[in-house]
Amino acid sequence: MAQEQVTVWARPERGTRGPAAVHSRAELAAAAVALADRDGLAAASMRGVARALGTGQASLYRYISGRDDLLDLMTDAVAGEVRLDIPLSGDPVEDLVALASRTKAVHLRHPWLSDIPPEPLRLGPRGLDHLEYALSALASAPLPGRVKMEIIGLMNALVAQFARTELQESRGRPGRREAQTAYLSGAAARGAHPRIAAALAHGAGAGPAQLPAELFEGMMRRVLDGLLASGPS
The missing domain is CATH 1.10.357.10 (Tetracycline Repressor, domain 2)
Structure with missing residues (x-):
């Protein structure tokens, strides 16, 4: 039976197994966005993000389950750059x-x-x-x-x-x-x-x-x- 998938947003911020988490999803997203801005999307790999954060690739799985989660974090991070505080005109x-x-x-x-x-x-x-x-x-x-x-x-x-x-x-x-x-x-x-x-x-x-x-x-x-x-x- 296929395992039910749960979006990254519906899971806890940090996993409970292994050593204590020292980073956050926001830090993962920021590192991935910086890599992609500089060198393209391919550069924002799990390995690349781990290297940018000075940690091992395996440690990232305490925060996310894989690259799909990383892409979700990245797209949502930059979505936050769109200003939504501008009053609507009614048109x-x-x-x-x-x-x-x-x-x-x-x-x-x-x-x-x-x-x-x-x-x-x-x-x-x-x-x-x-x-x-x-x-x-x-x-x-x-x-x-x-x-x-x-x-x-x-x-x-x-x-x-x-x-x-x-x-x-x-x-x-x-x-x-x-x-x-x-x-x-x-x-x-x-x-x-x-x-x-x-x-x-x-x-x-x-x-x-x-x-x-x-x-x-x-x-x-x-x-x-x-x-x-x-x-x-």
Whole structure:
């Protein structure tokens, strides 16, 4: 029979066997985040964290059961960087767009977040606070709770995708975006793709040459406007 799994947040902070614990989960998370910020997610291994803390790898199992727990601690630690003390305006779209922008800034400060395997319920205490704040922003929307949760999930997925794209842009080869834009424009001008040509002509100010950072808030606002206007489903 498979052993029932329990999230790290539902287990005691420290194990009861072996020598007395001298570190905390917060210290493990801080060490792992520092390693990942400097050298990428792969550097935040159990061995790497143990070395950073000046302890043996086996001692980490007094605090966590493995790397999945470590990833949970890391993501929740940086989730705490998103400011949730900003008063809500009462406009769900504007409040969520502002929250999304603050969340994206955290993703850009910690590029390794884009490499964390996505899980819909990878939530710790700070993640719960983030979710509660987002639901508070949606309090006036006449939608079922399930739909509100779906909207927040989609918003977070878009935040992660935009952050990933911005990071790739910053690391990209000079001129590559311009070359891709020129190819698209040339293909549209040759007449074989009239709908692409019409779309580019209709939105000249929002064409493919715009950077992801320039598109983010406008696109997020349009997505949220559409989702909230669609009503319950």
